[in-house]
Every structure is written in C-alpha cells, then in structure tokens.
Amino acid sequence: xxxxxxxxxxxxxxxxxxxxxxxxxxYSGPFSHSPVKDHKYxxxxxxxxxxxxxxxxxxxxxxxxxxxxxGMTISFHHHFRNGDMVMNMVIDxxxxxxxxxxxxxPSSTFPCQEETIIRAIKGGVIRKVExxxxxxxxxxxxxxxxxxxxxxxxxxxGGRVRAIEAGDIHIxxxxxxxxxxxxxxxxxxxxxxxxxxxxxxxxxxxxxxxHVIAITxxxxxxxxxxxxxxxxxxxxxxxVDKIGDPNKIASGELRITKSPTRxxxxxxxxxxxxxxxxxxxxxxxxxxxxxxxxxxxxxxHQLMKEKGITAHWAQGGTTRFLVDxxxxxTVKKLITGQAFDVAAIESMKENPKNHVDLPxxxxxxxxxxxxxxxxxxxxxxxxxxxxxxxxxxxxTLSNGIIAEPVGGHSxxxxxxxxxxxxxxxxxxxxxxxxxxxxxxxxxxxTVDVVVTERGIAxxxxxxxxxxxxxxxxVPRDLRIxxxxxxxxxxxxxxxxxxEPNWGDDIVALIEYRDGxxxxxxxxxxxxxxxxxxxxxxxxxxxxxxxxN
Amino acid sequence: xxxxxxxxxxxxxxxxxxxxxGLYGADVISLDLEDSVSPEYKLDARMLVxxxxxxxxxxxxxxxxxxxxxLSTPFGRWDIRQxxxxxLDGIYIPKVETCEDVLRVDDLLxxxxxxxxxxxxxxxxxxxxxxxxxxxxxxxxxxxxxxLEGITxxxxxxxxxxxxxxSSDGIAIHTSRQLVVLAAKAAGIQAIxxxxxxxxxxxxLRRETETIKKMGYDGKACIHPSQIEVIxxxxxxxxxxxxxxxxxxxxxxxxxxxxxxxxxxxxxxIDRPIAIRAEKVLARASAADIPIxxxxxxxxxxxxxxxxx
Numbered sequence: 001x002x003x004x005x006x007x008x009x010x011x012x013x014x015x016x017x018x019x020x021x022x023x024x025x026x027y028s029g030p031f032s033h034s035p036v037k038d039h040k041y042x043x044x045x046x047x048x049x050x051x052x053x054x055x056x057x058x059x060x061x062x063x064x065x066x067x068x069x070x071g072m073t074i075s076f077h078h079h080f081r082n083g084d085m086v087m088n089m090v091i092d093x094x095x096x097x098x099x100x101x102x103x104x105x106p107s108s109t110f111p112c113q114e115e116t117i118i119r120a121i122k123g124g125v126i127r128k129v130e131x132x133x134x135x136x137x138x139x140x141x142x143x144x145x146x147x148x149x150x151x152x153x154x155x156x157x158g159g160r161v162r163a164i165e166a167g168d169i170h171i172x173x174x175x176x177x178x179x180x181x182x183x184x185x186x187x188x189x190x191x192x193x194x195x196x197x198x199x200x201x202x203x204x205x206x207x208x209x210x211h212v213i214a215i216t217x218x219x220x221x222x223x224x225x226x227x228x229x230x231x232x233x234x235x236x237x238x239x240v241d242k243i244g245d246p247n248k249i250a251s252g253e254l255r256i257t258k259s260p261t262r263x264x265x266x267x268x269x270x271x272x273x274x275x276x277x278x279x280x281x282x283x284x285x286x287x288x289x290x291x292x293x294x295x296x297x298x299x300x301h302q303l304m305k306e307k308g309i310t311a312h313w314a315q316g317g318t319t320r321f322l323v324d325x326x327x328x329x330t331v332k333k334l335i336t337g338q339a340f341d342v343a344a345i346e347s348m349k350e351n352p353k354n355h356v357d358l359p360x361x362x363x364x365x366x367x368x369x370x371x372x373x374x375x376x377x378x379x380x381x382x383x384x385x386x387x388x389x390x391x392x393x394x395x396t397l398s399n400g401i402i403a404e405p406v407g408g409h410s411x412x413x414x415x416x417x418x419x420x421x422x423x424x425x426x427x428x429x430x431x432x433x434x435x436x437x438x439x440x441x442x443x444x445x446t447v448d449v450v451v452t453e454r455g456i457a458x459x460x461x462x463x464x465x466x467x468x469x470x471x472x473x474v475p476r477d478l479r480i481x482x483x484x485x486x487x488x489x490x491x492x493x494x495x496x497x498x499e500p501n502w503g504d505d506i507v508a509l510i511e512y513r514d515g516x517x518x519x520x521x522x523x524x525x526x527x528x529x530x531x532x533x534x535x536x537x538x539x540x541x542x543x544x545x546x547x548n
Numbered sequence: 549x550x551x552x553x554x555x556x557x558x559x560x561x562x563x564x565x566x567x568x569x570g571l572y573g574a575d576v577i578s579l580d581l582e583d584s585v586s587p588e589y590k591l592d593a594r595m596l597v598x599x600x601x602x603x604x605x606x607x608x609x610x611x612x613x614x615x616x617x618x619l620s621t622p623f624g625r626w627d628i629r630q631x632x633x634x635x636l637d638g639i640y641i642p643k644v645e646t647c648e649d650v651l652r653v654d655d656l657l658x659x660x661x662x663x664x665x666x667x668x669x670x671x672x673x674x675x676x677x678x679x680x681x682x683x684x685x686x687x688x689x690x691x692x693x694x695x696l697e698g699i700t701x702x703x704x705x706x707x708x709x710x711x712x713x714x715s716s717d718g719i720a721i722h723t724s725r726q727l728v729v730l731a732a733k734a735a736g737i738q739a740i741x742x743x744x745x746x747x748x749x750x751x752x753l754r755r756e757t758e759t760i761k762k763m764g765y766d767g768k769a770c771i772h773p774s775q776i777e778v779i780x781x782x783x784x785x786x787x788x789x790x791x792x793x794x795x796x797x798x799x800x801x802x803x804x805x806x807x808x809x810x811x812x813x814x815x816x817x818i819d820r821p822i823a824i825r826a827e828k829v830l831a832r833a834s835a836a837d838i839p840i841x842x843x844x845x846x847x848x849x850x851x852x853x854x855x856x857x
Contacts, residue, residue, distance in 0.1 A: 260773035261568050453571050476609065476837040477573050493567070 004506075011391055011443050015517040019506065020150050027518040030414045030446050035367045036515070041167030044210045046235060053183040055237050059093050059215065062236040063173075066211035070100045072172035073130070075209065077201040078108035079177070079189060079338065083248030086177035086215050088116040089240065095125050101149075103128040105169050107160060107201040107360075108405055112248070114138045121147045129153075130169050131160045133395070133405035143401040145505035145523030152508040154395055154402075154441075154521075157337070158364025158371065158411035159513040161204045165367070168515065174209035176202045176234075177243045181216035182224035185234025190226070190349050192218030194244035197318070197339025197348045198357035199228060206233040217243045228357070251341045254319050256298055257291030261453045265422050266295030268478060269380055269451045270303055275472050276449075276465055278378050278418045279303060285378040286315040286412055289340040292422045296380045297321040304330050315363075315372060318344035318355075326355060335372060337363050337408070364411035366513045373408070373415025380420045381409055385437045388483050390444030390459045392421060393437040395510060398430040400500030400524040402508060406441050411513050413446040418465075425452045431490035433483060434497045440519040441510055450483060457483040501525045550611060551575050551835040552698065552738055552767040553783040554776045557615070559584040560593035570606030572773035573780070577606060580615045581627050582642050590623045598630045613638035613674070619652050628653065632660040638672040642702065645682040647692035650675050654693050669695060674740070678702035679709045683724045690735035698738035700769065701728050704745075716752060718759075729764045738766040747772035757782040784836050785829045791846050793826035793833075798843040 005017040009026035018024055025033065048054065056062045068074070074094075076087045087106065094102065104126045109117065114137045120126045121141065129152040134142045142152050155163055163169045178187035179194040189199040194217055206212050206229045214229075214237045257263060269292075273279050285300070287293040298321055304311065305328075313333040316322050320343035325331040327347075334355040339345045347355050361368050373379075384404055385393040392413070397403045413419040423432045433452065448465060450457045456478065458465050474480060491497070503523035512518040556574035558565050560581045569577045579600065585593040597614060606612050614631050616639055617623035628639070641653050650673060661668050673695040677683050683706070690699050703721055707713065712720030725741070732739035741760040744753040747770075757768055757779050768779050785793075796818055803811040811818040833840050 260572055263774070264571055453568065473839055 009516070009518065011389065011440060011445075011518065013440060013519045015509075015520055016506065019509070024509070025516045027443070027512050027516040030443060030512075031366075031514075033512075033514040033516050035166065037166055040165050041170065041208055043208050046211065048235070051184075054185050054231075054234065055183050055219070055239065059089065059213075059238050059240070060097060062213045062238050063093065063097070066173055066213060066235055068094075068099070068173050068211075071102065073103040073105050073170060075169075075171045075174045075205045076106040077176060077199055077205070078106060078110060078132070079196040079199050079201060080194065080244040080249045081196075082110045082112045083194075083245035084110060084112055084177065084243075085245065086175060086243050087113050089215070089243075090175050091116050091120050091125065095120055095123060100124050101127045103130055105130040105171060106132040107157070108132040108407075109134060109138060111136050131155045131163065133407075134402045135404060139402040142507050143396075143521070143524050145503060145507040148507070151506045151520070152402075153511055154406055154508050155511045156364065156406055156410045156441075156513045157201075157360050157408040158366060158373070159511055159515070161359075161361040161365040162367045162513065162515060163511070164204045164208045165361070165365070166515065167208075171205055171209035173211045173213060174202065174205035176206065176212060176214050176229065178214045178216040178218075178229070178237075179243070180218050180220055180224050181214050181237050182220055182222040182231075183237060184222060184231035185212070185214050185229075185237050186222075186224040186227040186231045187214055187216075187229040187234065188224060188226050189228065190345070191220070192216075193246055194218070194242070194249060195246075195345055195349075196244070196249050197345040198336055200337065200357045200359050200363075202229060203359040204361055211235045213238060215240060215243055217241060226352075250339065250345055254289055254294060254321075254341050255291075256295045256321075259291070261424060262292050263295055264453050265424065265451055266292045267299050268453075268456060269296050269420050269422050269449075270299040271475070271478060272449055272451060272456050273300075273378050273418060273420060274303060275474065275478070276418065276468055279307070279309070281309045283309070283311045283377045284313045284315070284375065285311060285380075286317075286373075286376055286416070287378075287380040288317040288382070288407075289319050290382050292382060293317075293380050294319060294321055296422065297325070301325050301330055315376070316340070316344070318347070320344070323347040323355075326351065335363075364408050364415070364513070366411070366414070367515075371411075371415065373412045376412060376416035378418045378420065379412040379416035380422055381413060381442075383409075383421050383423050383432070383442075385432055385434050386421055386423060386447075386450050386483070387434050387437040387440075387444075388487060390447040390450065390461075390483065391437050391440040392442040392444075392447055393439045394441045395508070396439040396521055398434070398438050398497060398500075400438055400502060400521070402521060406510075410442040410446070410518075413442045414513065418449065419447050420449045420451055421447055422451045425454050425486060425490045426494045429494055431487070431494045431497050433486045433490045435487060438500060439510060439521055443512070443518065450486070452486055454489055455479040455481040455486050457481060457486055549697065549738060551832070552611065552740060553836070554779045555613075555740060555767060555769045556773060556776065557584065557743070557769060557771050560597045560614070561585045561589045563596055566596065566600045567604050570604075570610045570612075572776055574610060574770070574773070574776050575767065576611040576613055576638075578613045578615045578640055578769070581623070582615050582617050590617070594623070594627055594630050598633070601631060601633050601635045611637045613640055613672075615640040615642060615676075616653075618643045619649065619656075624653075625656065628656050629660060632657065632664060632666070632671065634666055636671055638674060638697070640674045640676060640700070642676045643678050643682070643705070644675040644689060645677075645679055646685055647689050650689060650693050650696060654695055657695070671695070672697045674698045674700060676700045676702050677724070677728060678705035680706075683727050686728050686731035687734065690731040690737060696735075696737055698740050698766070699728055699732050700740040701725060701742045703742035716756075718756065725760065725763060725765075733764060739764060741765045741768040743769045743771050744775065745771065747775055750774075750778055754778050754782060780836070783832075784838060785833050789829050790833050790838065790840060793829040794841060794843055794846055796822060796826035797830065
C-alpha cells in the first residue's frame with residue numbers, strides 16, 4: 001500500500017492515483033467531470049428465438065443456463081428492504097454449488113442479508129463488493145480490511161447507474177426479485193404478496209447486464225401489467241415459494257420522531273426554507289423517511305396548507321406523509337424512487353395517473369440526458385457528520401467504520417436549488433458538526449444550509465441566501481450562526497473529535513456520482529493504551545479477537 | 549412584567565433532559581427537585597441542577613427557575629443553599645399555605661445572596677398552592693413579599709386535598725383557579741396555571757389554555773416541550789388584535805397631536821380601558837417577537853379591502 005501514488009482532490013482529500021492497476025480520477029467539482037467514454041457499455045446480444053416460455057424449474061437450472069462462472073459479477077435490487085429473501089437464496093445456492101470469487105454489486109444491502117454476505121465473503125464465494133452500502137456487521141467486516149480482495153466501491157444511487165451505463169460495473173447476471181411476473185419475464189412490483197411498489201433500481205441492471213434472471217413468487221397469466229421491466233430484457237423466470245417477508249418489505253406505519261430536539265430541527269428546517277423563499281406556489285421537494293425528514297414533510301404540509309399553496313411535485317422515498325399531501329391536493333404529483341410503507345405502495349396502485357415511479361437513472365444519473373434531481377427546489381438530508389467546509393459524511397460513523405447507506409445523498413444535494421442538512425449537534429459522545437469529516441461523501445459546494453437544534457448555518461458560498469436573510473425578518477428564536485460556532489458548541493459538550501485509529505489498508509473508495517474519487521476509507525484498528533484496550537466499536541474488536 | 553406564557557418542567561435528576569431544556573422556546577424552565585424526583589435521588593438531583601445552572605447555556609430569552617422541595621421537608625433548605633447562583637432567575641416554592649412559607653424562603657435566599665456576593669432580591673419567587681388552606685390564604689400570600697412575581701396552582705395535590713376528582717372540565721379546582729387569579733391581580737403579580745397532564749391531547753390542552761386565559765391567567769405550566777407551541781398560540785395576541793391595537797394607538801397619537809380630548813376610531817369612542825388594552829396587546833406582541841405592522845401598512849390593506857377604514 002505504501003507504493004501508492006497520492007493526489008489531493010478538489011476538496012483537499014488525499015486519494016490514490018490508481019489502485020489494483022486501475023486508474024482513478026480525483027474529484028474536481030460537482031459538475032466538472034464529463035464522461036470518459038463516447039458510448040454506453042453494451043451487453044451481449046442474447047436471444048431466445050421461438051421461445052414460448054422462459055420459465056425454468058429451479059434457480060440452479062437458471063444459473064447454469066446463463067453460464068454463470070467463478071469470478072463473475074452478480075447484482076440485486078434492495079426494494080424488499082429488510083424483508084428480502086432473494087439475495088440470501090441466490091448466494092446460498094451459489095455457495096452450495098461451489099462458486100468462488102464473485103463480485104457482489106447490489107444497489108444496497110440490509111441487515112437481513114448480513115449473515116449470508118459475511119459467510120460468503122469469509123468462504124471465498126464473494127471477493128469483491130461494488131456499489132451499494134454496507135452497515136452493521138457487514139460494514140465492520142469491510143472496515144476490518146481483512147477479507148475483500150480490493151476496496152469496496154461505494155456509490156450513490158445515481159452514481160451506480162452511471163457506473164453501469166459506462167461499463168465501470170459490468171454485471172454478468174442480474175437477479176431481479178419480481179413481485180409479479182409472467183412467463184416471458186414482464187415484471188412489476190405492484191401486485192402479489194411481496195408487492196414493493198417499484199423495482200426501478202433494477203432498470204439499469206436489466207438493460208445492461210449480460211443476463212437477467214427474474215425470481216418471483218407470483219406468476220400471473222401472460223401478459224403481466226404494467227410491464228415495468230420488459231420481457232425483451234429477461235432471460236429466465238424462476239418461480240419460488242417466497243421472495244420476501246411483506247411485514248418487513250414495507251413498514252406498516254412509519255412514525256414521526258418523538259424526540260423534542262429532532263422535532264425542533266425539522267420545524268426549523270421548514271421555517272428556514274420558508275424564510276429563504278423556497279416554500280412557494282408551484283414548488284417541489286424531496287424528503288426521506290428518516291425521523292427528522294418525516295417530521296419535515298409533516299410540518300411542511302401544515303405550513304403549505306396554512307399558506308394555501310401547492311407543490312407541483314414531490315419525490316421520495318415515498319411514505320404515508322407524502323401520500324397524504326397527494327390526496328389532499330397539497331402536492332399534485334408524486335415521483336417514487338422507493339416505496340417505504342404500505343400507504344405508498346397502495347397509492348402507486350390506486351393513483352397511477354398522479355403517482356409514478358421513475359428509473360433511478362432518470363432520477364439521479366449525472367451523465368444521463370436528464371435527471372429529476374436537477375429540477376429539485378428543496379431537498380432535506382441527514383448526515384453522520386458535517387464539517388466546516390460543509391462537506392458531509394454519510395458513509396462512516398465518526399469512529400471510521402462503514403455503517404450508513406449513502407443513498408441519493410450526493411445526487412440530490414448537487415441537483416437541488418436548496419440543500420438542507422438536518423442533524424443534531426451531537427450523537428451520544430460524538431460531535432456531528434466537526435472540523436473535518438471522517439469521510440466525505442457529499443462535497444460542501446453542493447450543501448446550502450445546516451440546521452441543528454442549537455442554530456442554523458448558511459454556506460458562505462451562497463451569498464444570495466445570506467443577503468436574503470439580511471432582508472427578511474428572522475424570528476428571535478431562529479438562531480442563525482456560522483458552522484464554526486456550531487462546531488465549537490458541539491465540542492464544548494462532547495470534547496474534541498477523536499480521529500479513528502486508521503490502519504494502512506484502503507477498504508473502500510467513495511466514488512462521487514460522476515465517477516471521480518471524492519474520498520477513501522481506511523481500515524480501522526482497535527486502540528491500545530498500555531494494558532488497556534480501548535475500542536471505538538466493541539464488535540470490531542470482537543472480529544479481531546475471533547481471528548486471533 | 550416578564551412574559552411567562554409557558555413554564556416547562558424538567559426533571560432535575562435527568563442529565564439528558566437538562567441541557568436542551570432551553571431550546572424549545574419556553575418562556576420559563578423549571579428544573580424540578582420536588583415531585584419528579586424520588587427521595588433517594590434528591591441529593592443527585594440537587595447536585596446536577598446546581599452544576600447545570602453554572603455551566604449550561606439555556607439561551608438568552610428564557611427565565612431559569614428551580615422548583616425546590618418545601619422547607620417542611622429535610623431537603624428544602626439544602627436545595628436553596630446549593631442552587632443559589634448568578635444564573636438562577638427564580639424559585640418555585642411548592643405547597644405554600646401561609647405567608648411564613650414564602651418569607652422563610654425569602655430570608656434564606658437573602659442570606660445566601662449575601663454570602664455569595666450576589667445582588668439582593670434579583671432572584672424572584674413564585675408560590676404554588678396545593679391545599680385548600682393555601683388557596684384560602686392566597687390573598688395574603690400574594691402580597692407578602694417583594695420578590696414574589698407570580699402565584700400558581702398545583703392541580704393534582706389540590707384535587708386530592710379537596711377530595712374531588714380530576715376531570716377534563718376541571719370542575720374540582722374551578723373556584724380555586726378563580727381565587728388564585730383574583731389574589732394575583734389584586735397584588736399586581738402574575739397568575740400561572742397548572743399543567744395539563746395528557747401531553748398527547750393537544751386539543752384538550754388548547755381548550756383548557758383558552759379557558760384559563762379568559763379567566764385572566766398569564767401563563768401555564770407544561771410537562772412536555774410539545775405543549776409549548778399550543779400554549780403560546782393561545783396566549784399570543786391574534787393578528788386582528790394587533791392590527792386593531794395599532795389603529796387605536798394611532799388614533800390616540802393623532803388626537804394628542806391635534807390637542808383633541810375626544811378620541812374616536814371610526815364611529816367608536818376610545819375610552820381608557822380600550823387604550824390600556826391596546827397597549828398591553830402591543831407590549832405582549834413585541835415581547836413574544838410577533839411582528840407589529842405599521843399603521844401605514846394596515847391603512848393600505850384596509851383601503852384595498854372592500855370595507856374601507
């Protein structure tokens with residue numbers, strides 16, 4: 001690792017010039033890097049002439065027929081969230097049949113898959129992880145730096161589609177869990193016991209993978225409507241008993257945070273967006289399903305009703321709170337990337353005129369020919385850390401361990417006219433507003449406002465916003481201050497941020513949405529003090545101990 | 549007198565809840581050493597609260613108070629000794645029945661202020677009546693001490709003492725509430741109402757707050773930060789009240805300028821109570837940080853609307 005050549009990128013982070021013989025491009029600005037290649041990647045020309053049905057009797061038969069071999073790349077979507085059974089089912093099968101050295105390229109992973117992934121990595125079935133995110137035990141395993149052949153590549157939702165289109169990720173076989181399928185492989189996610197609303201994270205996989213295997217527990221008579229993923233892209237259909245646990249696919253009822261501090265943050269975020277002039281007739285916005293984001297949506301809904309204004313559209317991570325706005329006319333149209341609860345799925349089914357899903361490339365791919373994030377007025381995002389350059393960390397905790405999904409964070413931040421980061425000033429003993437982020441995922445150039453319970457900071461790059469605050473009457477209880485002041489308040493309470501005990505190995509590359517490298521994550525080591533062992537994360541130490 | 553629409557109770561033995569207590573916009577916070585702390589934690593709570601008073605920045609616009617234990621218990625005296633400091637704005641005395649209950653706290657407070665070199669009399673006192681005897685003595689107690697800026701009522705204990713029942717209409721303590729507000733206003737101090745205990749029932753809270761506001765109360769205690777906003781909404785003057793008051797004030801100023809003795813607004817005469825009320829509304833609005841429109845902007849608005857001035 002010492003032989004690596006390093007370069008300082010556009011936000012002052014040291015990144016290697018190349019890794020494993022592959023050249024890396026340092027991040028240079030949110031919109032400054034154009035595609036390297038002239039053409040999109042093209043999958044093989046596969047065809048099935050004269051075929052009346054694509055159904056095969058077992059998963060293994062499908063795997064054999066598409067010719068999956070050791071060392072190839074497999075992909076999955078994460079629409080079944082923590083109720084997913086597809087990834088485990090496939091990896092178990094591959095393990096049983098003795099496959100080795102595969103690359104796993106999911107759009108994201110969930111705790112229900114951890115055990116299987118860890119076992120597959122330790123057993124050599126999986127050697128490389130591309131894209132998505134790692135949390136929990138899986139994140140710790142990646143952070144230990146001991147098991148994967150090369151660094152995991154962490155990409156945003158839009159970045160993953162870009163990488164697939166550019167051929168940076170070449171998917172050999174895409175496994176698509178389909179809540180509804182017909183015998184030629186028309187797929188949708190609206191009907192069936194495992195309905196999850198949309199499977200649009202698989203659109204790029206289906207179009208660019210060499211082979212596509214659909215796995216369903218709900219085979220319907222031909223043709224399955226709507227044809228969200230078309231038969232022309234699907235090689236085989238496997239019918240199994242169950243592809244997901246409905247109770248875990250969608251949350252029955254997402255609840256707004258009860259924490260008075262977080263409620264205050266959400267309310268103040270709405271108030272600052274209003275003061276800055278972004279809550280207006282014809283607006284649009286995106287807010288996710290985290291506790292603060294749900295509360296933001298609810299408070300925004302109240303304010304819009306009070307002011308008598310409507311939004312042209314909103315984008316989600318869709319939840320009951322957005323569906324309520326659609327139903328009472330506060331929002332005219334909903335665009336769904338993922339459906340988070342039963343209400344969202346029902347709404348997509350019942351109201352297809354005004355509630356549609358959108359391929360993730362159309363949502364957030366910077367190198368596509370048009371993406372929705374660029375039209376966003378307001379986006380509200382969380383973070384595990386924000387630093388004085390307004391850079392945001394959503395990948396690792398302050399202890400350096402990979403633990404959080406990056407999602408569409410950097411995509412929406414870059415696209416939206418007003419990007420608001422809502423964070424508590426500290427969590428437990430860790431400050432959240434820090435001098436330097438442990439890891440940077442979203443560059444400060446794309447972040448506009450940071451809202452905490454003790455004050456609101458506006459990015460000095462946004463002179464227009466600061467001027468606006470000079471002009472309007474800011475209520476006394478809305479404390480506008482600098483990020484430096486917030487960071488000092490945080491350190492006054494938690495003490496100075498302690499840097500993780502970094503090892504030498506690079507365990508993950510944080511790829512910005514345009515394919516450049518914005519940061520790297522190193523391995524994290526336990527800390528030793530004389531006789532005592534201090535570890536930031538007990539479980540990481542447990543991994544070490546189990547090995548020794 | 550100070551704006552005391554909302555008074556948030558914060559358990560004195562909970563280190564997690566004390567530091568953010570000032571963030572939610574309450575006019576007053578009461579770090580509680582009494583009912584929310586069981587006897588075995590009294591010492592912990594006292595230490596935690598006295599330390600928090602020194603180091604926590606509760607914000608610029610909040611009155612920081614402590615509810616001590618009654619002097620009749622072994623804890624009250626020590627509470628006062630330990631908590632008195634430059635950051636403490638007031639003390640709530642529970643279970644007050646006689647003037648003596650307040651004056652003893654006053655004496656001890658003065659002693660501690662002298663000892664610690666603090667300004668004498670800056671820390672205010674508030675008396676809580678929680679028994680029938682206390683309520684009937686409210687008239688004397690309200691005027692017995694220069695530090696006393698408000699009196700309040702403790703519904704749970706009072707209802708129990710009366711042998712009545714707590715109900716959403718508050719019938720058991722209705723007369724007590726009226727006696728307390730009478731006593732307060734006769735002494736020229738504030739009347740502050742008891743808590744509404746069901747913090748999930750915002751409609752009930754709003755109804756009760758509206759009732760006590762109509763009775764003349766100046767504020768209400770709360771047990772959860774989510775109650776603050778509703779209480780403020782009820783106590784804040786409405787936009788119409790503010791605009792009307794601006795018009796009244798303008799009419800008075802204009803009459804003064806022209807040396808006219810009779811002041812009229814439209815077809816209505818403005819007498820003294822109306823003038824005083826308008827002044828109070830504007831003072832409350834500005835204390836509550838509610839924007840006050842200029843006379844010109846109101847005039848313009850009225851000219852645009854059909855009715856005219």
